[in-house]
Amino acid sequence: xxxxxxxxxxxxxxxQIENGKSYIIGTGLPLIGATxxxxxxxPKARLIFETAIFEGNPEELPTSVSxxxxxxxxxxxxxxxxxxxxxxxYAKRGEIDAGFLGGAQIDPYGNLNSTCIGDxxxxxxxxxxxxxxxxxxxxxxTIIVMKHEKRRFIHKVDYVTSPGWIDGPEGxxxxxxxxxxxxxxxxxxxxxxxxxxxxxxxxxxxxYPGVSVAQILRNxxxxxxxTRAVQSEAPSDEILDxxxxxxxPSRLMT
Amino acid sequence: xxxxxxxxxxxxxxIARYVHxxxxxxxxxxxxxxxxxxLVLEVIRQKKKxxxxxxxxxxxxxxxxxxAGCVKAIMVSYIANSGYSQVCRRFRxxxxxxxxLFEDYSLDVHTIAYHGAALGLSYVPVKNMLGSDLARLWGIxxxxxxxxxxxxxxxxxxxxxxxxxxxxxxxxPTPNIDVALIHVQMASPGGIIRITGLPFQDIDIATAARxxxxxxxxxxxxxxxRKNPEWNSLPGLCIDAVVHAPFGAHPSQCYDxxxxxPQFFIQYDQASRTSDGFQRFLEPLVACYDHDAYLDLxxxxxxxxxxxxxxxxxxxGLRRK
Numbered sequence: 001x002x003x004x005x006x007x008x009x010x011x012x013x014x015x016q017i018e019n020g021k022s023y024i025i026g027t028g029l030p031l032i033g034a035t036x037x038x039x040x041x042x043p044k045a046r047l048i049f050e051t052a053i054f055e056g057n058p059e060e061l062p063t064s065v066s067x068x069x070x071x072x073x074x075x076x077x078x079x080x081x082x083x084x085x086x087x088x089x090y091a092k093r094g095e096i097d098a099g100f101l102g103g104a105q106i107d108p109y110g111n112l113n114s115t116c117i118g119d120x121x122x123x124x125x126x127x128x129x130x131x132x133x134x135x136x137x138x139x140x141x142t143i144i145v146m147k148h149e150k151r152r153f154i155h156k157v158d159y160v161t162s163p164g165w166i167d168g169p170e171g172x173x174x175x176x177x178x179x180x181x182x183x184x185x186x187x188x189x190x191x192x193x194x195x196x197x198x199x200x201x202x203x204x205x206x207x208y209p210g211v212s213v214a215q216i217l218r219n220x221x222x223x224x225x226x227t228r229a230v231q232s233e234a235p236s237d238e239i240l241d242x243x244x245x246x247x248x249p250s251r252l253m254t
Numbered sequence: 255x256x257x258x259x260x261x262x263x264x265x266x267x268x269i270a271r272y273v274h275x276x277x278x279x280x281x282x283x284x285x286x287x288x289x290x291x292x293l294v295l296e297v298i299r300q301k302k303k304x305x306x307x308x309x310x311x312x313x314x315x316x317x318x319x320x321x322a323g324c325v326k327a328i329m330v331s332y333i334a335n336s337g338y339s340q341v342c343r344r345f346r347x348x349x350x351x352x353x354x355l356f357e358d359y360s361l362d363v364h365t366i367a368y369h370g371a372a373l374g375l376s377y378v379p380v381k382n383m384l385g386s387d388l389a390r391l392w393g394i395x396x397x398x399x400x401x402x403x404x405x406x407x408x409x410x411x412x413x414x415x416x417x418x419x420x421x422x423x424x425x426x427p428t429p430n431i432d433v434a435l436i437h438v439q440m441a442s443p444g445g446i447i448r449i450t451g452l453p454f455q456d457i458d459i460a461t462a463a464r465x466x467x468x469x470x471x472x473x474x475x476x477x478x479x480r481k482n483p484e485w486n487s488l489p490g491l492c493i494d495a496v497v498h499a500p501f502g503a504h505p506s507q508c509y510d511x512x513x514x515x516p517q518f519f520i521q522y523d524q525a526s527r528t529s530d531g532f533q534r535f536l537e538p539l540v541a542c543y544d545h546d547a548y549l550d551l552x553x554x555x556x557x558x559x560x561x562x563x564x565x566x567x568x569x570x571g572l573r574r575k
Binding site: 062065069071087123160178 | 311349360362387422457509513514568571
């Protein structure tokens, strides 16, 4: 069975979710990845949303983290400040495994920009702003979703909305952030990148079936180590069937 | 608020009485859920201006305020009709053209700042924003802030944690809110309000604000609401005006009542690309001189098509493309 780039991304996202663990899910494609994971390989995963919805169980694809579809069969709906506190405390204890985020630009240490291109005060392009992304990247390991384009994977982002590893292994401690948490993976429509445990610099871990390493390098605006890269497993017919017929039949996101 | 002053009034009366040019206003709901559109449209209709907006998780309602020229400054953490547009277009254009004062915080910081305001705290000390440009760059300089008394003099102050030497904290000033606008599921003429589903930050901004205006899906008697005080969100002490406005959150969602109106958001995304398109889109909405006119504009069958299905909490199969 064939698949689209976005469908492969959704499958790759879903693969990052382990059964029984808790994740903070941001808006956009992470919603699809999480919904797919819960319907397939990780039915006992716990999804937390920045609207303070705990263990949301969407059956129909939500378009935002506040969507009534996220409330469906949730464990608790709390005042929003409770999310703030639970994120700060539970991530520290390791009881929130990771958070999913998106961004417009990323640098080799996983620092993300979702605020603006160009000068902050007179931007060429203005985006939504942090949303909950800054908080998630402050306290949790993160799984980042990006479009793989040269102008997005750059040496230095125009504005750091969500801090990653900053500039190396001492980076986070230096700026007062929890030093043992940081970006874990970057999922694009071409492959999966991870961060070296020593240097904290990004490297290519997987390329999807049908994608070449050369293609990935052409679309990356900084040096990318590819010596550890392997080809991802193709998505199964079963998971594609669930994705196209159950999760996103109207093709809202995939 | 004096307990003998009547609170039940129209949106026109409430906005005229409590919202003034130059006010700091906070708006309830979250992006495309339970945003007080009826009240926001009335603010636009009455041509209020120079407003300082505590955006929090902002949606197209605030974009409309910006497009209509009502906003002097926005404290933004996120602004989009999520899932229907990447970023609100009137906001984006205003920022790119330099015609809007703006300051970036993160959503979680806004939330805790509003909660701190509701607790009467001067500031909230957090780890958030450290190590990012949110705690390095100021959208509004201290020089400009001195010209705007509604704004705190500092965006934040970074200080050592007095109880953990060597550890840094970002101290965020709590906002001084003049008026909070929220939409709730049930309220009484005495100002008792009942929010069902997620409260978002509504209870905090309603408590912190000097004046709070509420639209409600259902208007119940005070006595009826006192039968179950455990379900009530705030007493009349915190509420200044109650407006009975079914579908008062349309086109956004309302827990227990209706789903969002995708066609509205899709059309707004298109129309708001240009200033002219935006004005044409807005015209029929602000031409509605009262809430009945707004309801008739959309029509019963259209509004009926958005109602939630029992057992689901949303409208399964709603056409969203």
